[in-house]
Amino acid sequence: MKSEYDVIIIGGGATGAGVARDCALRGISALLIEREDIATGATGRNHGLLHSGARYAVNDHESAEECIKENMILRRIAQHCVEDTGGIFISLPEDGLEFQAKFIDSCRAAGISAEAIDPKEALLLEPSVNPSLIGAVKVPDGSVDPFRLTAANIMDARLHGAKVLTYTRVEELIIENGRVVGVKTLNTISGHRDEYRAQITVNACGIWGRDLAAKAGITINMLPAKGALLVFGHRVNNVVINRCRKPADADILVPGDSITVIGTTSSKVPFDQCDNMYVTREEVELLLREGSMLAPALNHTRILRAYAGVRPLVASDDDPSGRSVSRGIVVLDHATRDGVEGFITITGGKLMTYRLMAEWTVDLICKKLNINAKCTTAEALLPGSSTSTNNENCKRTAVSVNRSKASAIYRHGTNAEKIDHSTATKRALVCECEQVSVGEIEYAVNCLNVNNLVDLRRRTRMGMGTCQGELCACRAASVMASVGKKCAATAKADLKNFIAERWKGMAPVAWGDTLREGELISWLYDGVCDLSNLKSE
Amino acid sequence: MKQYSEHNFEQCTKCTVCTVYCPVATVNPLYPGPKQAGPDGERLRRKGPQFFDESLNMCLNCKRCEVACPSDVRIGDIIQSARIKYSAKKPGLREFTLANTDLVGSMATLVAPVVNTTLGLKPVRQVVESVMNIDHRRIFPKYSFGTFEGWMRKQKKAQAQYQKQLAYFHGCYVNYNNPPLGQAFVKVANALGYGVQLLDKEKCCGVALISNGFIKKATKQAKSNIESIRKATKQSLKVVATSSTCTFTLKDEYHHLLGLENGDIRENIDLAVRFIYNLLSDGNHTLKFNPEAPRIRVAYHTPCHLERLGWSQYSIELLKLIPSVELIQLESQCCGIAGTYGFKKENYKTSQEIGQPLFNAIEESECDIVATDCETCKWQIEMSTSKKVLHPIEILASALM
Numbered sequence: 055m056k057s058e059y060d061v062i063i064i065g066g067g068a069t070g071a072g073v074a075r076d077c078a079l080r081g082i083s084a085l086l087i088e089r090e091d092i093a094t095g096a097t098g099r100n101h102g103l104l105h106s107g108a109r110y111a112v113n114d115h116e117s118a119e120e121c122i123k124e125n126m127i128l129r130r131i132a133q134h135c136v137e138d139t140g141g142i143f144i145s146l147p148e149d150g151l152e153f154q155a156k157f158i159d160s161c162r163a164a165g166i167s168a169e170a171i172d173p174k175e176a177l178l179l180e181p182s183v184n185p186s187l188i189g190a191v192k193v194p195d196g197s198v199d200p201f202r203l204t205a206a207n208i209m210d211a212r213l214h215g216a217k218v219l220t221y222t223r224v225e226e227l228i229i230e231n232g233r234v235v236g237v238k239t240l241n242t243i244s245g246h247r248d249e250y251r252a253q254i255t256v257n258a259c260g261i262w263g264r265d266l267a268a269k270a271g272i273t274i275n276m277l278p279a280k281g282a283l284l285v286f287g288h289r290v291n292n293v294v295i296n297r298c299r300k301p302a303d304a305d306i307l308v309p310g311d312s313i314t315v316i317g318t319t320s321s322k323v324p325f326d327q328c329d330n331m332y333v334t335r336e337e338v339e340l341l342l343r344e345g346s347m348l349a350p351a352l353n354h355t356r357i358l359r360a361y362a363g364v365r366p367l368v369a370s371d372d373d374p375s376g377r378s379v380s381r382g383i384v385v386l387d388h389a390t391r392d393g394v395e396g397f398i399t400i401t402g403g404k405l406m407t408y409r410l411m412a413e414w415t416v417d418l419i420c421k422k423l424n425i426n427a428k429c430t431t432a433e434a435l436l437p438g439s440s441t442s443t444n445n446e447n448c449k450r451t452a453v454s455v456n457r458s459k460a461s462a463i464y465r466h467g468t469n470a471e472k473i474d475h476s477t478a479t480k481r482a483l484v485c486e487c488e489q490v491s492v493g494e495i496e497y498a499v500n501c502l503n504v505n506n507l508v509d510l511r512r513r514t515r516m517g518m519g520t521c522q523g524e525l526c527a528c529r530a531a532s533v534m535a536s537v538g539k540k541c542a543a544t545a546k547a548d549l550k551n552f553i554a555e556r557w558k559g560m561a562p563v564a565w566g567d568t569l570r571e572g573e574l575i576s577w578l579y580d581g582v583c584d585l586s587n588l589k590s591e
Numbered sequence: 592m593k594q595y596s597e598h599n600f601e602q603c604t605k606c607t608v609c610t611v612y613c614p615v616a617t618v619n620p621l622y623p624g625p626k627q628a629g630p631d632g633e634r635l636r637r638k639g640p641q642f643f644d645e646s647l648n649m650c651l652n653c654k655r656c657e658v659a660c661p662s663d664v665r666i667g668d669i670i671q672s673a674r675i676k677y678s679a680k681k682p683g684l685r686e687f688t689l690a691n692t693d694l695v696g697s698m699a700t701l702v703a704p705v706v707n708t709t710l711g712l713k714p715v716r717q718v719v720e721s722v723m724n725i726d727h728r729r730i731f732p733k734y735s736f737g738t739f740e741g742w743m744r745k746q747k748k749a750q751a752q753y754q755k756q757l758a759y760f761h762g763c764y765v766n767y768n769n770p771p772l773g774q775a776f777v778k779v780a781n782a783l784g785y786g787v788q789l790l791d792k793e794k795c796c797g798v799a800l801i802s803n804g805f806i807k808k809a810t811k812q813a814k815s816n817i818e819s820i821r822k823a824t825k826q827s828l829k830v831v832a833t834s835s836t837c838t839f840t841l842k843d844e845y846h847h848l849l850g851l852e853n854g855d856i857r858e859n860i861d862l863a864v865r866f867i868y869n870l871l872s873d874g875n876h877t878l879k880f881n882p883e884a885p886r887i888r889v890a891y892h893t894p895c896h897l898e899r900l901g902w903s904q905y906s907i908e909l910l911k912l913i914p915s916v917e918l919i920q921l922e923s924q925c926c927g928i929a930g931t932y933g934f935k936k937e938n939y940k941t942s943q944e945i946g947q948p949l950f951n952a953i954e955e956s957e958c959d960i961v962a963t964d965c966e967t968c969k970w971q972i973e974m975s976t977s978k979k980v981l982h983p984i985e986i987l988a989s990a991l992m
Contacts, residue, residue: 486605520603
């Protein structure tokens, strides 16, 4: 592998992946380095909401405009990552209707279609909605799968020549004559240390970007804001439900793939917790209490798990106290800001605007490298996306008596064609809850840069269903071993790690059916596989 | 009664014991089994109808998955409801003929000898197979010349003599194919001091309409039956049926699959064997058995829907009370016919493979007669073994003085 590039991007979230793709499409040689797997930070730990921008319309006109533009772009370029569910903003009796008028005006001013509908019509549109609503506004919200979106960007970047290294930690920035010229890395799986050089290094590390900048002696004031969410066992709603009031805690309910997500909370956390966040009982209670105001059925729906992400909020440079937070996209050219050449930080923003963030970053890179190339990421389709719609793809297989095929198309779009379903063995299911076949697992392991079971879950949804890995984890471990990705010993350690990761999310909501499921998982993996007594290597 | 949530499917912990007990999954690898077709599939179908697949039509609705489930998931209901909601296969001539037991029965009984002889002819059955996709190896139940209802009209006066009364839900099979079973029930009821009357209006319970996709008609008939049973209930008349599947349909399927409210009458519907066993157990009722009755070795087969009702022990205990009967209890397993399921050409192989272990057990039991509470189990066993099949009530009636 070569060690010289035009650009090194650090951070494999949506933003980093977007920057790598944009660079690759403009012919700039790029290396992306991620310390874990792609989409492990804030990218994979949010609602998965394809914002229409309506939520920001009243308070943040600029963000709202960005959102609706990117919303329309993603529907086209990332069609297999997006579902056009539509969204509604409901007013409850305690909210009144005062906010609604202002809300509709602000939406329209930002170019977001917002149509007030009768509460009865809202109930027809989404039967799970709180029937005591007094008003509703229809907006073009949807859902987006952040794992798929990131994976598609990574795939396109690689197709166009970019290199991607996961499980690779940047230990040091190489600084020569006040200029960042490369990185020293450690591969956390093999233990290999390497050095890579580039004219420009991009910091796309989200909240962890503060620490990376510090390696170059640069201070970025960041405020880690934790957001906790709950995953319900199945789709409660088929339309995104928001509360039509000033944005507050737990007021968005998103149907994503086979589940529904409620969130989020918002609280400051210390930096040392960003790597390992737990959802507290108080957060669970708050999410349930507020969530059931949107859809009362949540009160008696099984909760699969709880998780939390960290928003990388950046304090405005012009406010030394660090209290005033910039909510928008922040591109920092450290040459002009701190006198350090060859180093750019891209942060702030949101999942929805990852592409725009990448565009601005690569525009700056082009300027610095004197390259005259236009951004095409808003037009070029991501791999898996096609000009026909997702639903059409799925409808075609409706009579094919094959749910796993329908599921594979839902997940991989046109790339589902690459999955080998030619024999009964390949069609056999590994994950029954999410209909992931042996063929799909093999495709993911061979083509989507999978190192372990948790990576595999992000690529396929294996283990994300009702049983949380109870039946599929050991089967998937066996497929990984059979394609030569793992040996028996590492497969078992991997299995233990996967089950522990699943349990971490179940523990905060372990009551009722979720607890019964947990018991059964523990009988299977402890009682049969004796995983607890596995000696760690 | 336990209240089920609308999200009953989410109680599933994926233990998969249902699939172990599924008779179809055991013999047909193309069927994904009740766990995947039921709770797993239901979760996916909430995403969109493209996640329904027609393999769900392989479910024979035996409900043995529900009996096996430790989490109280109504797996069979979930599968049947999904078929009702999503199946793109529209019922055709075959389904119409098989499902409309009332209509076909009332026409056939008028010309029973002709129908019976004709349907017995091999060339005719070949034609039936090619036109209707009903397997030519399947033997049709014989039609009776004259209905049970017709016979009952003549008994009205005699039955009214009894002080205690009950209402008998005879079902299509007793009415059109086997009036002697109804007559046996009347004999036993009378011996216990009960006069038998019919409901104001009895329609086919609709089980075949439901499984063949005629939901509108099934709902119409169900409503009519619920009304008639409600009327009987108000007159304090117990409603008793000899068929386990009719009983199960009236009690459970009306509410679970058709969404009809029958809670007020549910407890007033009883199965003949249970009703009689409970009378004999209360200390105030006895039956006089004929000491001369020939000794017979009876093998009892538990129908799936009786297993689901949880009442199979009543048939077994009742048969044990008959002095001339030596009872063999067969292992409870599906016979494979499942009403009209086994008649369909595409299901014939599955149907017979499911039943094979039962057929073997019956032959090995060296019984004289097989007893069961379900008419379609009777057809299947008589077609597939060398034994004759009777209802426990018929055996009981023939052993009386």
